[in-house]
Amino acid sequence: MYGRGRGFNHPHPHPPMVAANGDGDILRGATHQDGTKTHSSLDDDNNNIKPHSHDPFDICPPPTRQNAPAVVLKPPLLVTNRERRKQGAATHPQVVTLRPGMIHLKKYISVSDQVSIVKKCRELGKGPGGFYQPGYGDADADADGEGAKLHLKMMCLGKNWDPLSSRYTDRRPSDGAKPPEIPPEFLGIVSEAMALANKLPPITPDICIVNFYSRNGRLGLHQDKDESEESLRQGLPVVSFSVGDSADFLYGDTRDVDKAKKLVLESGDVLIFGGNSRNAFHGVSAIHPMTAPATLLQQTNLLRPGRLNLTFRQY
Numbered sequence: 001m002y003g004r005g006r007g008f009n010h011p012h013p014h015p016p017m018v019a020a021n022g023d024g025d026i027l028r029g030a031t032h033q034d035g036t037k038t039h040s041s042l043d044d045d046n047n048n049i050k051p052h053s054h055d056p057f058d059i060c061p062p063p064t065r066q067n068a069p070a071v072v073l074k075p076p077l078l079v080t081n082r083e084r085r086k087q088g089a090a091t092h093p094q095v096v097t098l099r100p101g102m103i104h105l106k107k108y109i110s111v112s113d114q115v116s117i118v119k120k121c122r123e124l125g126k127g128p129g130g131f132y133q134p135g136y137g138d139a140d141a142d143a144d145g146e147g148a149k150l151h152l153k154m155m156c157l158g159k160n161w162d163p164l165s166s167r168y169t170d171r172r173p174s175d176g177a178k179p180p181e182i183p184p185e186f187l188g189i190v191s192e193a194m195a196l197a198n199k200l201p202p203i204t205p206d207i208c209i210v211n212f213y214s215r216n217g218r219l220g221l222h223q224d225k226d227e228s229e230e231s232l233r234q235g236l237p238v239v240s241f242s243v244g245d246s247a248d249f250l251y252g253d254t255r256d257v258d259k260a261k262k263l264v265l266e267s268g269d270v271l272i273f274g275g276n277s278r279n280a281f282h283g284v285s286a287i288h289p290m291t292a293p294a295t296l297l298q299q300t301n302l303l304r305p306g307r308l309n310l311t312f313r314q315y
């Protein structure tokens with residue numbers, strides 16, 4: 001059933017995606033080591049699913065001549081100091097209420113925590129249930145037989161969210177992989193951030209959807225509405241971390257891009273939307289390549305232009 005949850009106003013929210021520059025090409029064809037290739041199972045409705053392997057995707061690939069960083073690996077002292085000041089800013093976060101129920105914590109996550117998040121997502125992303133290129137299946141097939149692709153790589157933690165059925169499942173239907181657990185250190189940051197949005201009910205996240213957007217990454221306007229009726233009824237918030245390149249984030253009451261407001265989400269920002277904003281439409285219209293903090297790039301080898309977004313939810 002298309003169009004539910006992170007569904008879009010059109011089955012092809014954007015032209016079908018051919019993997020954008022740098023998306024997965026480096027490791028394509030590499031030996032798949034996670035054992036999911038041979039996994040065969042039934043989905044939650046006992047339908048036979050056709051498992052196939054996904055090529056591991058590395059968000060921090062080793063440098064090659066082609067992807068040699070445009071960033072200076074040893075940033076001038078001034079830049080480093082500026083980054084240090086930014087790290088310090090996390091202890092005095094700027095809390096902005098964008099609309100009732102939608103709260104923006106600017107530069108909330110320290111650069112050292114951002115580094116840990118990138119490293120952890122890199123490690124999990126290369127393993128079983130890691131990053132893959134989600135599609136919308138055969139019903140939306142392009143001329144080459146590939147389903148319409150979302151313009152991002154995705155990995156689910158805790159529970160699997162399936163774009164094809166707009167449902168949460170225990171395993172990823174395409175390869176039978178079980179989603180990795182949500183790292184406890186991520187949950188710690190979520191609960192601390194929640195304390196600054198104290199008008200909203202707190203969540204105990206059991207789902208985290210991790211998106212990796214490269215240079216051309218984007219995500220059409222949608223609502224997050226596949227969590228349980230109870231969770232949605234209570235307006236339990238979605239807590240979103242942005243790490244890496246900045247992004248143009250759109251939000252509004254309808255799916256109309258022209259009526260949406262735009263916010264630039266930067267590395268370290270946390271966005272919380274619950275209560276009256278739980279059903280807000282939102283999406284990402286553009287990534288600003290090479291805007292990630294120099295220290296983050298330096299310490300993670302996050303060489304791709306790219307942005308990680310983690311959304312924590314309670315089913």
Ligand SMILES: O=C(O)CCC(=O)C(=O)O
Nearest residue numbers: 006209211224284309311
């Ligand atoms: O990347 C973002 O900021 C938003 C991600 C999102 O809306 C989602 O994963 O449902």
Ligand SMILES: [Fe+2]
Nearest residue numbers: 006223224282
């Ligand atoms: Fe969303």
